[in-house]
Amino acid sequence: MTTTDNNKKNAVFSFLVRTLFAAKMAWHGVLTHPLRSALTILGVAIGVTSVVSLMGIGEGARQAVVAQFKSLGTNVIAIHANDVSVEFDPEEAEELVERVSGVEMGTPVINTKAVMRWRRARGTINLVGVNNEFPDVRDHPVIAGHFFTQWHVMQRSPVAVLGYNVGHGLMGGRSPVGHTFTLNGETFRIVGVLAPKGAANAEGIDDKILIPYTTALKIAGKKKVEQIWLKANSTQEADLAVVQLGRIYKRKLGLDQTAPTPGGTQGGEGEAGPGATAEVMEKIAAAPSPRPAPEKSPIPGGEDLITITNLNQLVKEADQANRVMTLLLGGIAAVSLLVGGLGIMNIMLVSVTERTVEIGVRRAVGAKQIDLLIQFLMEALYVSALGAIAGTAGGIWGLNVFSHYGFHTALSLQSIKIAVMVALGSGLLFGIYPAMIASSVPPIEALRRQ
Amino acid sequence: MPLIELVNISRTYRLNQIRVEALRDVNLTIEEGDFVSIMGPSGSGKSTLLNIIGCLDRPSAGTYTIVGNRVEKMNDNQLADIRNQLIGFVFQSFHLLPNLDAAANVELPLIYRGLGGKERRRRAIHALEAVGLGERVHHLPSQLSGGEQQRVAIARAIAGEPRVILADEPTGALDSKSGENIMAIFTKLNKDMGITIIQVTHEEHIAQYGHRICRLRDGQILQIDETQNGRAVT
Numbered sequence: 001m002t003t004t005d006n007n008k009k010n011a012v013f014s015f016l017v018r019t020l021f022a023a024k025m026a027w028h029g030v031l032t033h034p035l036r037s038a039l040t041i042l043g044v045a046i047g048v049t050s051v052v053s054l055m056g057i058g059e060g061a062r063q064a065v066v067a068q069f070k071s072l073g074t075n076v077i078a079i080h081a082n083d084v085s086v087e088f089d090p091e092e093a094e095e096l097v098e099r100v101s102g103v104e105m106g107t108p109v110i111n112t113k114a115v116m117r118w119r120r121a122r123g124t125i126n127l128v129g130v131n132n133e134f135p136d137v138r139d140h141p142v143i144a145g146h147f148f149t150q151w152h153v154m155q156r157s158p159v160a161v162l163g164y165n166v167g168h169g170l171m172g173g174r175s176p177v178g179h180t181f182t183l184n185g186e187t188f189r190i191v192g193v194l195a196p197k198g199a200a201n202a203e204g205i206d207d208k209i210l211i212p213y214t215t216a217l218k219i220a221g222k223k224k225v226e227q228i229w230l231k232a233n234s235t236q237e238a239d240l241a242v243v244q245l246g247r248i249y250k251r252k253l254g255l256d257q258t259a260p261t262p263g264g265t266q267g268g269e270g271e272a273g274p275g276a277t278a279e280v281m282e283k284i285a286a287a288p289s290p291r292p293a294p295e296k297s298p299i300p301g302g303e304d305l306i307t308i309t310n311l312n313q314l315v316k317e318a319d320q321a322n323r324v325m326t327l328l329l330g331g332i333a334a335v336s337l338l339v340g341g342l343g344i345m346n347i348m349l350v351s352v353t354e355r356t357v358e359i360g361v362r363r364a365v366g367a368k369q370i371d372l373l374i375q376f377l378m379e380a381l382y383v384s385a386l387g388a389i390a391g392t393a394g395g396i397w398g399l400n401v402f403s404h405y406g407f408h409t410a411l412s413l414q415s416i417k418i419a420v421m422v423a424l425g426s427g428l429l430f431g432i433y434p435a436m437i438a439s440s441v442p443p444i445e446a447l448r449r450q
Numbered sequence: 451m452p453l454i455e456l457v458n459i460s461r462t463y464r465l466n467q468i469r470v471e472a473l474r475d476v477n478l479t480i481e482e483g484d485f486v487s488i489m490g491p492s493g494s495g496k497s498t499l500l501n502i503i504g505c506l507d508r509p510s511a512g513t514y515t516i517v518g519n520r521v522e523k524m525n526d527n528q529l530a531d532i533r534n535q536l537i538g539f540v541f542q543s544f545h546l547l548p549n550l551d552a553a554a555n556v557e558l559p560l561i562y563r564g565l566g567g568k569e570r571r572r573r574a575i576h577a578l579e580a581v582g583l584g585e586r587v588h589h590l591p592s593q594l595s596g597g598e599q600q601r602v603a604i605a606r607a608i609a610g611e612p613r614v615i616l617a618d619e620p621t622g623a624l625d626s627k628s629g630e631n632i633m634a635i636f637t638k639l640n641k642d643m644g645i646t647i648i649q650v651t652h653e654e655h656i657a658q659y660g661h662r663i664c665r666l667r668d669g670q671i672l673q674i675d676e677t678q679n680g681r682a683v684t
């Protein structure tokens with residue numbers, strides 16, 4: 001009984017000794033031809049580098065695009081008039097908040113320009129007219145002062161909240177709140193400065209000035225606004241609200257329009273749902289990454305007079321499209337990993353042929369087939385593992401270089417995991433055949449060759 | 451029970467359509483402690499016979515028993531164990547692994563036996579001392595003379611304390627002085643440790659170190675002569 005126990009223990013110990021030795025001999029094998037091994041490792045490393053860096057670039061682009069869309073606020077629905085004839089009364093924003101369930105906030109939006117004077121400097125500036133609910137609708141707080149109030153809006157007050165860059169530029173980083181400047185000659189008081197959103201984000205709001213929409217209408221000489229932004233309470237409610245809004249505007253266009261197209265009021269319900277529109281996207285996305293082609297039928301038959309955009313949906317579509325893109329990039333890069341694997345196989349086959357005598361000697365002194373299999377497989381694995389390590393380092397370095405040149409990059413752990421696993425997998429896959437050859441050479445054959 | 455018993459052993463090689471009968475109906479019994487030299491013209495089957503005795507090759511027909519083990523019935527792993535535990539090989543061209551030092555080369559069979567590092571090293575150094583290379587433990591094969599390399603190979607063969615040493619032209623690549631040195635070591639191992647030795651050689655004076663000379667021709671044993679040494683022992 002104890003002897004069988006001992007035998008088992010001995011067998012385990014023996015296996016350990018032999019495997020450790022195989023690992024050592026495999027390492028010797030790698031070191032025997034340093035240049036050859038280094039080149040093979042390089043082959044694998046290039047594959048891993050390209051997987052890690054391409055996927056990192058893809059992931060970076062995805063995050064950048066998503067960040068841009070997200071900077072517009074969550075659960076925001078944008079209603080956009082594509083023609084002056086269908087522009088909105090400012091009061092419509094409030095009406096919609098009342099009518100559409102799940103929506104509790106909203107603001108009319110009017111974009112205009114004015115000549116700005118600050119001390120001795122003057123220039124044209126982009127203005128955005130909104131109401132006091134803007135910070136909550138767009139999830140965009142002020143970092144200095146406060147936002148203008150409902151009172152300001154009602155009074156058409158000459159007050160302004162500056163985009164971050166504008167606010168930062170005026171007084172060299174000191175808060176300009178309380179100071180005044182002029183727009184088209186009229187004096188405005190600065191009541192607040194918005195938090196920064198980053199370049200290209202949130203329609204470039206960092207470089208604009210926000211004023212009450214009432215004031216903006218006066219400057220623009222208009223009575224109507226071209227956009228309404230609504231804020232839904234949740235993602236689901238945003239989806240439902242878009243459907244409801246589609247119905248509302250379909251009816252409205254049919255009634256109000258002077259010359260509606262015959263099919264102006266028809267179209268399936270809910271088609272306004274998940275569609276994102278080209279116009280909105282072009283404004284908000286200066287992203288360098290590919291974008292999904294959005295469906296363009298928010299108000300079916302209405303000749304795209306009004307587009308209703310669920311920004312959540314935009315984020316989701318952009319996210320998915322970019323995920324697919326990232327995987328595609330990774331897949332293409334993985335092909336080069338396969339080539340690296342072929343390099344391993346090539347070198348291992350050469351190595352096995354060169355070392356037939358060694359194989360024969362080992363067999364003569366008692367090595368079993370499994371011993372040689374393990375040894376040669378480990379050699380292939382060392383090469384692929386070193387390639388994976390070098391390639392990961394190379395990939396991280398490559399991403400640094402790319403981001404230095406203005407690419408959005410994001411080192412994703414997933415890409416490293418994939419690359420390392422594929423590298424080791426290819427080492428195993430392409431190492432097993434040479435290792436099997438090594439282990440199956442008959443001992444006399446191996447010793448005969450000299 | 452004899453150490454080695456070959457009964458009607460044949461070995462046929464097939465090259466394309468041609469059959470080469472390297473061994474034909476060989477019968478040979480070797481007792482423990484014997485020292486046998488195998489001689490014969492080139493191509494007579496000496497190496498083939500030695501490979502079969504060493505379990506590196508299997509006979510095409512006949513039965514071969516070594517220390518009670520019927521070789522035809524054993525699988526590859528079992529043969530590896532037999533080689534590892536019962537047999538030590540010495541080759542004409544030494545066959546040391548070039549990137550391992552002398553001690554590591556000698557340890558090789560002990561590794562495949564699964565011995566731990568300390569025990570291996572102890573036995574390896576002991577074996578190297580036995581062949582007079584106690585000072586060359588850390589030399590690489592390339593840093594040793596031919597005679598010294600062959601002594602390392604012998605140390606490797608005896609490190610596992612085998613019952614029999616098989617040597618295929620062990621002096622074939624050496625000058626006569628080194629050759630005699632090797633024979634002196636074989637004689638000592640045979641006498642002092644009782645290790646059975648079977649060697650193949652082309653040189654009559656080397657063959658004379660054995661107790662018996664087995665003469666082959668065309669894959670058959672022509673005759674077995676007893677030498678001066680053999681008579682002295684028996």
Ligand SMILES: Nc1ncnc2c1ncn2[C@@H]1O[C@H](COP(=O)(O)OP(=O)(O)OP(=O)(O)O)[C@@H](O)[C@H]1O
Nearest residue numbers: 463464465470472491492493494495496497498499
């Ligand atoms: N793997 C093989 N395939 C085919 N024929 C072989 C093979 N090995 C040996 N032979 C043949 O078997 C015969 C015996 O070969 P073996 O190597 O045993 O001769 P040997 O007596 O050792 O000769 P030498 O003194 O030259 O070493 C030879 O005719 C040889 O050509």
Ligand SMILES: [Mg+2]
Nearest residue numbers: 496497498618
């Ligand atoms: Mg021969």
